[in-house]
Amino acid sequence: MTEENKVFSAAPTDERVPEEKAAYELLDRLGVAYTRTDHPVAQTMEDCQRAEELLGVKICKNLFLCNRQKTSFYLLMMPGDKPFKTKDLSAQIGSARLSFAGEEFMKELLGVAPGSVSVLGLMNDHDKKVRLLIEKDILKDEYFGCHPCKNTSSMKIRVSDLTDVILPAVGHDYTEVVL
Numbered sequence: 011m012t013e014e015n016k017v018f019s020a021a022p023t024d025e026r027v028p029e030e031k032a033a034y035e036l037l038d039r040l041g042v043a044y045t046r047t048d049h050p051v052a053q054t055m056e057d058c059q060r061a062e063e064l065l066g067v068k069i070c071k072n073l074f075l076c077n078r079q080k081t082s083f084y085l086l087m088m089p090g091d092k093p094f095k096t097k098d099l100s101a102q103i104g105s106a107r108l109s110f111a112g113e114e115f116m117k118e119l120l121g122v123a124p125g126s127v128s129v130l131g132l133m134n135d136h137d138k139k140v141r142l143l144i145e146k147d148i149l150k151d152e153y154f155g156c157h158p159c160k161n162t163s164s165m166k167i168r169v170s171d172l173t174d175v176i177l178p179a180v181g182h183d184y185t186e187v188v189l
Contacts, residue, residue: 075110129176142182
């Protein structure tokens with residue numbers, strides 16, 4: 011049973027799904043500090059508002075995208091309140107016809123289910139098939155918010171820990187984009 015409306019600075023001790031447990035284990039192994047809160051299933055950015063208030067951070071919108079041929083995959087981290095315009099992003103990354111990648115690719119490449127996409131899912135992309143795109147406004151902030159690969163919890167992490175510790179540890183880099 012989760013404890014809603016509380017903030018914690020350690021991994022949960024109750025039973026969690028394997029993908030969520032793996033996210034906490036990664037952060038703990040790397041010595042990355044975080045705060046977290048549990049909440050009802052979050053399917054929309056509006057569902058994340060209480061978590062944002064509790065953690066004092068904006069939860070990122072994470073979009074898992076692919077090209078028309080389904081041969082190039084992208085994880086886009088962007089502010090939740092910014093609109094997503096495919097045309098603006100396509101031109102910056104040199105990939106026309108972007109669309110949302112299917113659930114089967116989400117599971118295969120990031121190890122997560124729809125609604126739980128997170129930058130922490132890159133720990134499961136061992137073949138480095140996913141290119142991380144981070145909207146410039148995320149990189150300007152000290153912290154960002156995301157799910158720990160399960161959309162019943164949210165966490166607050168330093169952006170510098172993402173770029174300097176987590177991404178190198180999972181063998182990924184990022185491309186800054188402007189939306």
